[in-house]
Amino acid sequence: MNLSAISINHRSAPVELREALHLSEEEIAELVEKIKGSLFKEGLVISTCNRTEIYGFAVEKTTLPEIEKVLIGHKSLLNIKADNFQSFHSFSAIEHLFRVAAGIDSLLIGDNQIFKQVKDSFQLAEDLNFSGVLSKRIFDAAIKTGKRAINETLISEGAVTVSYAAVQLIEKIFSNLSKKSALIIGAGETGEIAAKHLRDRGIGRLSITNRTIERAEKLAASLNAKIIPFGNFKDYVYDYDIIISATSASGLILSKEDVENAMKRRNYASMVLMDIAVPRDIDPASKKIDYVFYHDIDSLNIIVEQNLAKRRDEIPKVEKIIKEELESLIGWYNSLEAGPTIKSLREYFEIVRAEEVDKNKNRFTDEDQEKLDIITKRIINKILHHPMVELKKLSGEGKNSDEMAARISIIRELFGIDKNNNEEDSK
Amino acid sequence: MKGLIDFLNVLLPVLYITTFIFYYLDFMKGGKVFSNSKRLLLFLTLIFHLFYLLFRTLYFEHPPITNVFEIFTVLAFAVGFSYFILELLTDIRGTGLFIIIISILFQLISSFFIQDLVAVKDVLKSNLLGIHVFSALLGYSAITISAVYGFLYLILYKEIKLNKFGLVFNRLPSLEVLEVLSFYSAVIGFILLTFAIIIGIIWLPKAFPDFSYADPKLIGTSMVWILYGIGIASKVFGKWRGKKVVTLSIIGFVLAIASTMLTNFLAQSFHSFY
Numbered sequence: 237m238n239l240s241a242i243s244i245n246h247r248s249a250p251v252e253l254r255e256a257l258h259l260s261e262e263e264i265a266e267l268v269e270k271i272k273g274s275l276f277k278e279g280l281v282i283s284t285c286n287r288t289e290i291y292g293f294a295v296e297k298t299t300l301p302e303i304e305k306v307l308i309g310h311k312s313l314l315n316i317k318a319d320n321f322q323s324f325h326s327f328s329a330i331e332h333l334f335r336v337a338a339g340i341d342s343l344l345i346g347d348n349q350i351f352k353q354v355k356d357s358f359q360l361a362e363d364l365n366f367s368g369v370l371s372k373r374i375f376d377a378a379i380k381t382g383k384r385a386i387n388e389t390l391i392s393e394g395a396v397t398v399s400y401a402a403v404q405l406i407e408k409i410f411s412n413l414s415k416k417s418a419l420i421i422g423a424g425e426t427g428e429i430a431a432k433h434l435r436d437r438g439i440g441r442l443s444i445t446n447r448t449i450e451r452a453e454k455l456a457a458s459l460n461a462k463i464i465p466f467g468n469f470k471d472y473v474y475d476y477d478i479i480i481s482a483t484s485a486s487g488l489i490l491s492k493e494d495v496e497n498a499m500k501r502r503n504y505a506s507m508v509l510m511d512i513a514v515p516r517d518i519d520p521a522s523k524k525i526d527y528v529f530y531h532d533i534d535s536l537n538i539i540v541e542q543n544l545a546k547r548r549d550e551i552p553k554v555e556k557i558i559k560e561e562l563e564s565l566i567g568w569y570n571s572l573e574a575g576p577t578i579k580s581l582r583e584y585f586e587i588v589r590a591e592e593v594d595k596n597k598n599r600f601t602d603e604d605q606e607k608l609d610i611i612t613k614r615i616i617n618k619i620l621h622h623p624m625v626e627l628k629k630l631s632g633e634g635k636n637s638d639e640m641a642a643r644i645s646i647i648r649e650l651f652g653i654d655k656n657n658n659e660e661d662s663k
Numbered sequence: 664m665k666g667l668i669d670f671l672n673v674l675l676p677v678l679y680i681t682t683f684i685f686y687y688l689d690f691m692k693g694g695k696v697f698s699n700s701k702r703l704l705l706f707l708t709l710i711f712h713l714f715y716l717l718f719r720t721l722y723f724e725h726p727p728i729t730n731v732f733e734i735f736t737v738l739a740f741a742v743g744f745s746y747f748i749l750e751l752l753t754d755i756r757g758t759g760l761f762i763i764i765i766s767i768l769f770q771l772i773s774s775f776f777i778q779d780l781v782a783v784k785d786v787l788k789s790n791l792l793g794i795h796v797f798s799a800l801l802g803y804s805a806i807t808i809s810a811v812y813g814f815l816y817l818i819l820y821k822e823i824k825l826n827k828f829g830l831v832f833n834r835l836p837s838l839e840v841l842e843v844l845s846f847y848s849a850v851i852g853f854i855l856l857t858f859a860i861i862i863g864i865i866w867l868p869k870a871f872p873d874f875s876y877a878d879p880k881l882i883g884t885s886m887v888w889i890l891y892g893i894g895i896a897s898k899v900f901g902k903w904r905g906k907k908v909v910t911l912s913i914i915g916f917v918l919a920i921a922s923t924m925l926t927n928f929l930a931q932s933f934h935s936f937y
Contacts, residue, residue, distance in 0.1 A: 539828050
């Protein structure tokens, strides 16, 4: 299989390069315009903040450095080296794509966002008419692999980021977040992610407080949250079931006494304090108060590490799925030779003919039944004569070339040969 | 039929223990195999148990409620059955092993010590007594479940406070769910016990004209009833929550079991029937 792939990812390049190479949908469309026909007949471009990859069935004599050059030129990057690229060819390229779709090639193992991004990339390739018979089949197999990895293993289970671990922990204390309220102290990146997670989980009431009011307003507007003035936010703490603090303050902003006062005012109804700031914002001694669940970044990291370890344990299972899907794809590709297809086509027509003759033979006399058999066989032979000659000709032109494989694939699909075979197998 | 009853008497603890092992393996390892088979196994165990109770009732010509060991086997069934219904209704599956272990204890004690009473005192052949015992046993199974959920609440509360995120943290439902399950089970138990006490008050003077209000069983039951009443009222009126309420539920359960055991083995009570 003449499939080539180049990849820039967390293993081959530093974050600055990965970020610089990130392509938007429009940029991908421009790139595809450049490479379609000149470098690749059909293919795929995947670009996320952590990886940019190009897969394609190369036109004759296309070399990997040429593909790399086009990509570098497209983003006007000069400080990129050959070492920053990983390259794959033939089935190893497909295996790499399967690993990406299944989430085991990600920086964050089991990251299921990548599965969605890969799916979107397939759709984009189709929209840009960059996909063909072979690549479509490979995309389908990659999607199947990703889905199986998510459904049949625990590769995407559990929180693996601090802010998501905070939400997971909160859900071990409160059963229904829609009836709860949360106050986010600090509208920086960490606070923003935590707030978004809570909003996604359907938090009932969300408020934000931040030293710089403009930033709080911006975040509050995007998350439909209320703003609490930072100057006197302590007066409002009692009114919230969940406090997530992620400021860049150099010292404590909430003392044990503040928490104690808040607990008294709320009649000791459970309160969760998530201190994800470094250095810490809330006095750790608050954890001694009854019904106060205080957790800092260290305790959340315990959850993250545990979940990452569990995900790592699942990698062999995912690799087994990848192996199975790859074997199935290789089996399909090998069936795209002229010989097996001629045989399958003949068998298919013979089955149809024999069934129909069998169904209707009682309408004929014994003598005519023999003639019926001969005539129908002759009709089938005549119908199949031209396609058989063409298939043999294809085979003679270049055995198992991708173009021949694509044509044979169309024939097999038209007559439902693989479908019929699968049905026979499942019986 | 006697042979079958004896066989089931031995088989039931084995079935409960096997079910417990499946619940344990599911808790420890997870996975669909144990998750699906444990529920089926509990269902089969309860079916066998139901037949055992029916066979005893038919063979000995009285329902198995005339002595503490007969009551224990009914209690084992009631606890298991109540949990089974709870699991079906709520789909909260991580707590089964903690409840089935209670059924195992009740059934083991019953299987070891149960006696074949053919002749039953006339006083026990009363419809009112049947209703009294039936509601009391259901009430006891409810407070048993309440105590187990209360106990689990305390464990999870401690684990979260101490940053221990192990199996208990991963498998149990949230603290709020455990508190709600414990509280509602306690409320159901309290209502059923109230009903049992009312029926008892109606039936008692008819059955035992010379009974005493200082009877240990009456005192014990009254204490349990008052304890649950205080706990429920405090929770409803918002004074108590979480740890306090579930601790009270656990104390109530221990008191209820102790009261049943003591009145039957040590003290002289009209509730001791042999």
